[in-house]
Amino acid sequence: MNELLRRYADALESLDAQGLLRHLPVPPTCAGPLLDFSGNDYMGLAKRPELIEAATLAGQRYGAGATGSRLLSGNTPAHTAFEARIADDKGTEAALVFSSGYQTNAACIAALLDKTALGAEPLVFADKLNHASMHLGCALARAKQQRYRHLDLAHLKVLLEKNTLSRQPKFILSESVFGMDGDRADVAALQDLALRHGALLYIDEAHATGVFGPRGYGLCEAVDLAPSTVVMGTMSKALGVGGGYVACSRLVRDYLINKAGGFIFSTAPSPLLVGAGHRAWELVPDLGAERAALLARAESLRLGLRRLRLDPGASTTHIVPVILGTPERTLTAKNALAAQGIVVSAVRPPTVPQGGSRLRIGLCATHTNQDVDRLLNALAALGSL
Ligand SMILES: Cc1ncc(COP(=O)(O)O)c(C=O)c1O
Structure with missing residues (x-):
């Protein structure tokens, strides 16, 4: 590797050492149906x-x-x-x-x-x-x-x-x-x-x-x-x-x-x-009813998270973080959910401030109350991370 390319390799190694290396995600393989909270297609229009x-x-x-x-x-x-x-x-x-x-x-x-x-x-x-x-x-x-x-x-x-x-x-x-x-x-x-x-x-x-x-x-x-x-x-x-x-x-x-x-x-x-x-x-x-349902579902997700003593921050919208603090805890939680077919984003610095690493739950109009329950049950099963 020439000296210039070595610098890029060093930069990647340094990110890896801090738990901050990014990879393009691949959908997890699991036996059951996938439940995806990682997208921004909030009104479920992308495939209409x-x-x-x-x-x-x-x-x-x-x-x-x-x-x-x-x-x-x-x-x-x-x-x-x-x-x-x-x-x-x-x-x-x-x-x-x-x-x-x-x-x-x-x-x-x-x-x-x-x-x-x-x-x-x-x-x-x-x-x-x-x-x-x-x-x-x-x-x-x-x-x-x-x-x-x-x-x-x-x-x-x-x-x-x-x-x-x-x-x-x-x-x-x-x-x-x-x-x-x-x-x-x-x-x-x-x-x-x-x-x-x-x-x-x-x-x-x-x-x-x-x-x-x-x-x-x-x-x-x-x-x-x-x-x-x-x-x-x-x-x-x-x-x-x-x-x-x-x-x-x-x-x-x-x-x-x-x-x-x-x-x-x-x-x-x-x-x-x-x-x-x-x-x-x-x-x-024409999506007024879907918007109201989406926001109500977000509120019940936040209530459920607080009941589990998890921190949804100051969310008042369809975007609900679960603030876990460190990149390591966040990646552990993300991977454990993925193993159960639940896809969430792990957001780490520099996207969020130091100490603010989190799972990001993007709720969509296509999610159901049962989907939110499945997520909450899976988070509960993680116990203390
Ligand atoms: C607040 C904000 N502005 C702008 C953008 C960029 O939009 P786009 O993804 O369409 O390039 C994003 C995307 O994540 C965003 O979150």
């Missing part, structure tokens, strides 16, 4: 025939691939129709779709924080537990983040007030439902704070889209969004497809089309993705 048919139809009309960037050959009526629908349902003037949620955050945040356009260094206030793709957007813009304690708006207020006199442009970045903790930000209060301090608010609704909101379009749906609020979301989780979007003012959309490298220099999302995503989006308002 309507989505496959919509993808096929869009593919037949516009091709399997978009053939180029939106600014060159890749702009189809499928893209613009979907964007118009997203904007309508989010209550914004406009929307813009991307090939993934990760790309959406990286591209949009980097462009919004661009110091050349802003004429000054931005002041960025970010929830401590924001997703890696949001950090990437900040890093691409070389913007330093002031990270407030998770969901602690009093802390955010203190940081904002310290900078009241600053003329630097201000930004607040947060998820609405946090993907690893399953807790929620108060989006209306965040927007109030942002407006009071003249800040742009950027909210990531990846885990809320399809699950929360009066018609299921996310926690921001219930908020009268200001033109200075930008909402992103994904089609990859509850919509069961893939891709990302931002819902925003027409001005911000025009700016992103001109300044977001991840939009300009990347092939447009495939018509297959856009067709299926649009159809999933249309199905969302």
Whole structure:
């Protein structure tokens, strides 16, 4: 092995020594039926025939691939129709779709924080537990983040007030439902704070889209969004497809089309993705009963966990962690469940903070109360780990 490759091997060995080496999972082999809590297909849409048919139809009309960037050959009526629908349902003037949620955050945040356009260094206030793709957007813009304690708006207020006199442009970045903790930000209060301090608010609704909101379009749906609020979301989780979007003012959309490298220099999302995503989006308002059942099931899972003296953290959503602390305990529990045909994710640093290793249970509308009981019984049988 040459010296350069040896460095990669050393990095992997170091991860392994800390119990942090990642592997692509393979479905466990067991005699009984598999029970999967590791996915994000929260509304059980990924395999719905309507989505496959919509993808096929869009593919037949516009091709399997978009053939180029939106600014060159890749702009189809499928893209613009979907964007118009997203904007309508989010209550914004406009929307813009991307090939993934990760790309959406990286591209949009980097462009919004661009110091050349802003004429000054931005002041960025970010929830401590924001997703890696949001950090990437900040890093691409070389913007330093002031990270407030998770969901602690009093802390955010203190940081904002310290900078009241600053003329630097201000930004607040947060998820609405946090993907690893399953807790929620108060989006209306965040927007109030942002407006009071003249800040742009950027909210990531990846885990809320399809699950929360009066018609299921996310926690921001219930908020009268200001033109200075930008909402992103994904089609990859509850919509069961893939891709990302931002819902925003027409001005911000025009700016992103001109300044977001991840939009300009990347092939447009495939018509297959856009067709299926649009159809999933249309199905969302009719899933109210499924949403209510999903959230009730999550509540009974949390009750069951607490009865077993297991810690579901501050979850109030369909994402329920079982916080076990160390990578070793987490992997032991994950493997023991897998041996019984129950698939959960083991989440370890750096995805979660040191000491916060956990099983992540992603509940879906397709799970039943019996499935939750099976999980709880299996966890009970693990005893003290
Ligand atoms: C909060 C959050 N934002 C963005 C993303 C990225 O979305 P995608 O998987 O569509 O790239 C994720 C994915 O895990 C996420 O959890």
